[in-house]
Amino acid sequence: MSAVKNLSSGSLSRRKFLGVGAAGGMAAFAAPAFLRAASANGKLNIAIIGCGGRGAANMGEVAGENIVALCDVNRASLDQAAKLHPQAKQFRDFRRLYDEPDLFDAVVVSTAEHTHAFATLPALQLGKHVYCEKPLTHGIWEARVIREAARKARVATQMGTQIHADDNYRRVVELIQSDAIGPVREVHVWVSRAWGRQTPAEAKLHGDIVDVQERPTAVDPIPAEVDWDLWLGPAPERPFNNVYLPGPKWYRWWDFGNGTMSDLGSHWIDLPFWALDLKHPLTIEAKGPEPHAELAPASMQVTYEYGPRQGQPGLTLTWYQGVERPEILQWGIPAWNDGVLFIGDRGMLLSDYGRHMLLPQQEFANFQRPAPFIPPSKGHWAEWIHACKTGDPTTCNFEYAGCLTEANHLGNLAFRLGKKLEWDADALRCTNAPEADPLIHRAYRDGWQLGEIA
Missing domain, CATH: 3.30.360 (Dihydrodipicolinate Reductase; domain 2)
Incomplete structure (x- = not known):
C-alpha cells in the first residue's frame, strides 16, 4: 500500500458542501460505470459482514436488495441471519469472503470497531461499495488510509451516523x-x-x-x-473473558x-x-x-x-x-x-x-427562518443504496466521515497522553508529541496487515 502522507483535501464552500445533489461536496466520488449504467431499480448483491447487534439492524435496512453473503465470527449470529436469508453464502472469516469478489457488489460492515478498517479496505480496493458502522476506523492512521482508498475507488460510501439523515x-x-x-x-x-x-x-x-x-x-x-x-x-492476543x-x-x-x-x-x-x-x-x-x-x-x-x-x-x-x-x-x-x-x-x-x-x-421571537435549502434525505441506508445504483453522492461518505473520525480519535489521543497536542494533519503527526506515533499507527498482530488480504 502506498505511504499515507500529504492527504488533506482542499476546502469546500459551504454551499457546495450542502448543495442539492452535491451533499458533502462529493459528486466526483461516483459509482463505477458498471453500476451507473444499470437500472436504478435493479437490486444490488450485498455481503453482510457482522450479522448480530448493529449488523442485524443494518441488514434489515438493506434487506430489500439481494443479500448474497453473510459473515460473522459468531456462529449463533450467522445462523440467525441465515434464517432470514437462507440462499446467502456463509463465511466466518471476512478475508475468505474477499476471495470471491464476483459474488457481491457492495458490503455492509458492522463488526467490532478494531476490525472496521480491515473489513472495509479490501472492498474499496476491489471497487465495491461500502456502508460501515461508526466509528469508521479504530485509529487515526486507519481513517486516513480508508479516506485515501475511497478517493481512489470512486464508489458509494456511507458511515453509519444515522441521525445525520433526520x-x-x-x-x-x-x-x-x-x-x-x-x-x-x-x-x-x-x-x-x-x-x-x-x-x-x-x-x-x-x-x-x-x-x-x-x-x-x-x-x-x-x-x-x-x-x-x-x-x-x-x-493483541489475550485470553477470553466474559x-x-x-x-x-x-x-x-x-x-x-x-x-x-x-x-x-x-x-x-x-x-x-x-x-x-x-x-x-x-x-x-x-x-x-x-x-x-x-x-x-x-x-x-x-x-x-x-x-x-x-x-x-x-x-x-x-x-x-x-x-x-x-x-x-x-x-x-x-x-x-x-x-x-x-x-x-x-x-x-x-x-x-x-x-x-x-x-x-x-x-x-419574531425570527424568520430561512427557506429550507438542504433536501430531505431518502433515509440513511436508502441514500447509500441509491448512490450505489446511480452515482449520486451520500452525505456521510468516507471523505467526510474520515475527517470526523480522525478528530474524535484525536480527543482520545490527547486524553491518553495527558498533554495539549499540536496537530499537523498533512504529516499525520503531533508536532510536539512524538510519543503519539505508536497510538496514531499501532502495530498489528501477526497475520493482520492493513492493505493486505491474508
Whole structure:
C-alpha cells in the first residue's frame, strides 16, 4: 500500500458542501460505470459482514436488495441471519469472503470497531461499495488510509451516523450557515453516557452497566459459537473473558474500541462538523481522570481549536462526556441531558437529536427562518443504496466521515497522553508529541496487515 502522507483535501464552500445533489461536496466520488449504467431499480448483491447487534439492524435496512453473503465470527449470529436469508453464502472469516469478489457488489460492515478498517479496505480496493458502522476506523492512521482508498475507488460510501439523515440536523445546519446567530466562535457538545472505567458517581448513573476497572486475570471458557481468534483479528492476543463479549462490553477497551468519544462523538460532533465545515483541528487538549493503559474513561472533557475557514472565524469546540458538563449550563441554558450548543456573535442555538431552539428565546421571537435549502434525505441506508445504483453522492461518505473520525480519535489521543497536542494533519503527526506515533499507527498482530488480504 502506498505511504499515507500529504492527504488533506482542499476546502469546500459551504454551499457546495450542502448543495442539492452535491451533499458533502462529493459528486466526483461516483459509482463505477458498471453500476451507473444499470437500472436504478435493479437490486444490488450485498455481503453482510457482522450479522448480530448493529449488523442485524443494518441488514434489515438493506434487506430489500439481494443479500448474497453473510459473515460473522459468531456462529449463533450467522445462523440467525441465515434464517432470514437462507440462499446467502456463509463465511466466518471476512478475508475468505474477499476471495470471491464476483459474488457481491457492495458490503455492509458492522463488526467490532478494531476490525472496521480491515473489513472495509479490501472492498474499496476491489471497487465495491461500502456502508460501515461508526466509528469508521479504530485509529487515526486507519481513517486516513480508508479516506485515501475511497478517493481512489470512486464508489458509494456511507458511515453509519444515522441521525445525520433526520430533518432536525438539516434545519440546524441551515440556521448556522444562514448566519442566524452570527459568526460561531464557540461550540459545546455533551453526552450523558458514562460507559468506561467508572468512578462511584458514574457507576451510580449507569447501574445497569457492568463496571470494569482492570484487565481480568481469570480465563473464562470461550463460548462454543464464537471464534475468539478471528474476533481478536488484528488486536493483541489475550485470553477470553466474559468482560469482552457480548457488545458493547468490548468498546471500553483500547485494544478493541475507543469508548464514548469515538462512538457517540460520531453522532453528536457530526452536527457542528457539518454545520461549520470542520475538518482538522489545530490543537487538542483533554482532561479527566488519570488515564488508564487499557480502559477508556467513563467521563472526560476535550477542547479542540480550529482555525478560520472561508470567512468564518476560528473556534473552540469542547466535548463533555459522562458526569462532565459545560459551565455555561449554569447560566440559564436549558440543561438537556445531551446537547450541542453553538455560541455566535448574535445569539445561541441549542440542539439535540430531535429538537432545537434559538437563544435567548425572547430575542428570536419574531425570527424568520430561512427557506429550507438542504433536501430531505431518502433515509440513511436508502441514500447509500441509491448512490450505489446511480452515482449520486451520500452525505456521510468516507471523505467526510474520515475527517470526523480522525478528530474524535484525536480527543482520545490527547486524553491518553495527558498533554495539549499540536496537530499537523498533512504529516499525520503531533508536532510536539512524538510519543503519539505508536497510538496514531499501532502495530498489528501477526497475520493482520492493513492493505493486505491474508
